[in-house]
Amino acid sequence: MVKNRTGNQAHSSIRDRNGPCISVTNLKKLYGKAKEFTLDGISFDVKYGTVFGFLGPNGAGKTTTLKILTTLLSPTSGSVYIFGKDIIRKQSEIKRKIGVVSQNPSFEANLTVERALDLYGLLWGLHDSRVRKNKVNEILSTFDLESIRNSKNDELSIGQRRRVQLAREFMHGEDMDLLFLDEPTVGLDPSARRMLLDYIKKHVMSGLTVLFTTHVMEEAEYLCDEIAIIDNGRIIAFDTPTGLKQKYGGANKIIEITFKEVLSQSFVDLLKKIIIGSEYSDGDQKRRGIITNTTSRIDLNETNPNAITITVNNAEEVISEILQLVSKKGMRIESISINPPSLEDVFLSIVNDENNLRDNERK
Amino acid sequence: MKSMNDYIVGYSIILLVYRNIVAAIDKMFLIWQIAFPVVYIFVAGYAYSALIGDQGITIGSLTVTYVSFLTAGMIGFNVMNGSTIAGAIIWNDKRNGMFQQILVMPFNKIQYVIANLITLILIGLGSAAVIMVIGFPTIFYDINVTLWSIPYTIYALVAGSVFFGSFTIILSTRMKSSEGYNVISNGLFLFFAFVSSAFYPAEGLPQPLSAAFYLNPLTYIVDLTRAGIFAQVSTFTNIEVVILGLLSSTVFLIATRSMIKMEA
Numbered sequence: 001m002v003k004n005r006t007g008n009q010a011h012s013s014i015r016d017r018n019g020p021c022i023s024v025t026n027l028k029k030l031y032g033k034a035k036e037f038t039l040d041g042i043s044f045d046v047k048y049g050t051v052f053g054f055l056g057p058n059g060a061g062k063t064t065t066l067k068i069l070t071t072l073l074s075p076t077s078g079s080v081y082i083f084g085k086d087i088i089r090k091q092s093e094i095k096r097k098i099g100v101v102s103q104n105p106s107f108e109a110n111l112t113v114e115r116a117l118d119l120y121g122l123l124w125g126l127h128d129s130r131v132r133k134n135k136v137n138e139i140l141s142t143f144d145l146e147s148i149r150n151s152k153n154d155e156l157s158i159g160q161r162r163r164v165q166l167a168r169e170f171m172h173g174e175d176m177d178l179l180f181l182d183e184p185t186v187g188l189d190p191s192a193r194r195m196l197l198d199y200i201k202k203h204v205m206s207g208l209t210v211l212f213t214t215h216v217m218e219e220a221e222y223l224c225d226e227i228a229i230i231d232n233g234r235i236i237a238f239d240t241p242t243g244l245k246q247k248y249g250g251a252n253k254i255i256e257i258t259f260k261e262v263l264s265q266s267f268v269d270l271l272k273k274i275i276i277g278s279e280y281s282d283g284d285q286k287r288r289g290i291i292t293n294t295t296s297r298i299d300l301n302e303t304n305p306n307a308i309t310i311t312v313n314n315a316e317e318v319i320s321e322i323l324q325l326v327s328k329k330g331m332r333i334e335s336i337s338i339n340p341p342s343l344e345d346v347f348l349s350i351v352n353d354e355n356n357l358r359d360n361e362r363k
Numbered sequence: 364m365k366s367m368n369d370y371i372v373g374y375s376i377i378l379l380v381y382r383n384i385v386a387a388i389d390k391m392f393l394i395w396q397i398a399f400p401v402v403y404i405f406v407a408g409y410a411y412s413a414l415i416g417d418q419g420i421t422i423g424s425l426t427v428t429y430v431s432f433l434t435a436g437m438i439g440f441n442v443m444n445g446s447t448i449a450g451a452i453i454w455n456d457k458r459n460g461m462f463q464q465i466l467v468m469p470f471n472k473i474q475y476v477i478a479n480l481i482t483l484i485l486i487g488l489g490s491a492a493v494i495m496v497i498g499f500p501t502i503f504y505d506i507n508v509t510l511w512s513i514p515y516t517i518y519a520l521v522a523g524s525v526f527f528g529s530f531t532i533i534l535s536t537r538m539k540s541s542e543g544y545n546v547i548s549n550g551l552f553l554f555f556a557f558v559s560s561a562f563y564p565a566e567g568l569p570q571p572l573s574a575a576f577y578l579n580p581l582t583y584i585v586d587l588t589r590a591g592i593f594a595q596v597s598t599f600t601n602i603e604v605v606i607l608g609l610l611s612s613t614v615f616l617i618a619t620r621s622m623i624k625m626e627a
Contacts, residue, residue: 070467072627092469100467106460108386119386123378123468 019084020045021178021209022052022069027078029064029233038064040233041078046226051200051210053224053241055217057351061233062213063103066182069211070100082178096125099169103182103213105161109154113145113164116153121171135171142199143167144192162187166196170203179203181212185219197223217344227343229350232358237350241343248350249341252296253315256339257322258307260332263300267329268308272298274321275312290317306334311341311349375470379478380485387452387461388482396445396490397497400437404498407562408433420564423595431505432589433562434498439588440561441494442487442520443581446527447548449479450535454544463627472622476532480615483528487520507594516591518604523584526611529618536621554579561585583607 023045031038039061046052056062067073069080071091080087082094108116117139121132140146143163153161166184169176179200185193197219200210214220220227221241229237229244239247273280275296279288301307312318315338326333341349408430419426456462465475499506508516531548538544556562558572559581565573576582583603590600 067627072463072466092471095467095469098467100464102460102463102467104460104463106464108461109455109459110389111386116386119382123382 020081021048021083022046022211023079023081023084024065024069025079027065027068027080028076029061029068029073030076031064037233039068039075042230042233042235043078044228044235044238046209046211048209049204049207050225051204051212051223053220053227054211054213054230055215055220055227055347056213056230060230062230063182064233065230066100066102066180066211066213070098070180071095097175097177099172099176099179101166101169101179101181101184103186105158106165107153107156107161110152112150112152113156114140114149116164117168117171120168124172125175126171132171139167139170142170144195158187159189159192163192170199176208178209178211181210183214184212185214185216193219217342217347221343229347231351231354236354244346244350245341245343248346252311252313252341254339254341254345255310255312255315255319256307256335256337257310258304258334258336259326260306260334262305263308267331268298268300270325271308271310271322274325275310275318290314290321311345375474376478376481379465379470379474380481383452383478383482384485387455388448388486389451392448392451393486393490396441396448396486397493399444400441400494401497403440404430404434404437404494404501408501421566422564422589422593423597425505425507425593425595427505427593428501430501432564434494434502435589435592436561436585437498438491438494438516438592439519439523439585440556440581441490442523442584443527443552443555445486445490446483446524446531447552448486448531449483449528450531450544450548452479452482453532453535454541458541466627472625473619476529476619476622479532480525480528484521484524487524488517491516491520502592506592508592509594512591512594512596514591515596515600515604516588519584519587519591519607522607522611523580526580526584526607526614529611529614532618533614533621536618536625555581559585580607580610583610 025043026041027039027043028037028041029039030036042061042065044052054062054065064073068075069082069087071087071094074088083097085094087094108119111119114136117136118132121135126132126135140149143166145160145163145167148156148160151160153164156164162184169179181200185196188196200208200212200223204210210223212220212223224241226240227238227244228235237244237248270280272278274290275298279286281287296312297310299309299311301309310318310322319336319338323333411433412429415429419428420432422432453462456465462475466472495502534548535544538547558575559579560576561581565576565582568576583606586603587600587607590596590603
């Protein structure tokens, strides 16, 4: 068994790292009665020993891609190679080395947690009952399942079932070189979520490759080495989390201001004029707003009518202008903050731009 | 490194059969699988015997009591009764997400179908043995098993399991809900049960009804089961062997095709 630099047992992929772990080229999938493209020619590579994030809004094509990569669906066209092997011709060999945690729950209703893990180990080829028992104990402890080891799966809460589903995949042993996680943290409490992400990180250090889909951007930022954003069956952005923020967030900053008063529409319109450099009335005077970049925008807070979020590239200048305006209007500010854009801001910006582009094309 | 087990042909199927037995089968179902025919033997068997009187039932050159006739018939009938398990395994696996999960492991749909049918065959043979033991006092005087006749009974139980197991697999892949599956399978099985020679002989019936009996595979299963238990093998018995073999193979191929087409 190969040992990695931390001395842990390494996943076998560490021994053979020629080419990418996953290579997808021009993958297309026609689906449904309307025969529309769910996947419209996507291409990407996933390097060995990395976490690849696959992000996108609901119905973007993430799960379809995962179903093809895990052999559940056949592609309409295009090629998929995993470990350098064709997914159509070498299904059986590939399936021996992959683990899959699907979005939907899966469990053996009649078995206890301990028995289910033991059975799963056997199905994965852990034939020695002593080795299996040790592995079950290790997994029960790691995933904090000892208190429910004798509970039947259909007696568990949704979160507990999810933990068992995740834990079960690690009964695969050191043969697992690639793990597909389709929104794995849904239903988990924050500590279980963090524990899982750290456990995955530890295995990635030992050579495991992970393809990960999630709607939680903090998780993607925490875990992923590279991220592809998919929408309407096409990859619309691809980079490292930092690269995405630099590329799509640019020099923008997010200004969040909470006022003591509910904001009027006329005040919001005035702010819009300021940040796009339009002419506006300031009492008897006509003034021109600050010219910011094209990605500047103002978003009202849907849950708090007193709050507003402004995205601009010259935050200090804009804040100074707003403070003058607020002072003249006799309004009061409760809090103000300036932050760099998060991955979520970048994601929303990319997906919104894509939707706007598509709407314009339709018109 | 590959282990010895990786070289055993069908080892994946053995693992799936083991998984079916320990995880997918409801233990209450197994009790019902035995209890249902036994209740028929001891209640219906003796109740109808009182109605018929001392008149026996002729099988080949042998005349047996109605209870013996029914006991042998129930051993064949339990194959159909138990076959709903094959469809139920698929339904439960789909409902609990295990169908998809198994298919992303080193198993394919054909192995999954074969494992379900082998599970069913094992349950069929096991429950037949238990019913035989429990019903033995009722058949004791008439039983006439020989080394060359018992393969007919075993063949009937195996081929019958394949036929009805495949049939319920086809139903489970076509039906959109487990409720629909239950309604259709119960309705059809009621027809199969009573339009067959499981409860009464086909000889002497009105011609259309007798013809209907021989359109029903359960008739061949129970005829062959009785042929083995009472050692009454004729040319017609061998024709029944061929017909049951053809029917089972055809339905098995359709079930496999349906399963391959079914989306995970």
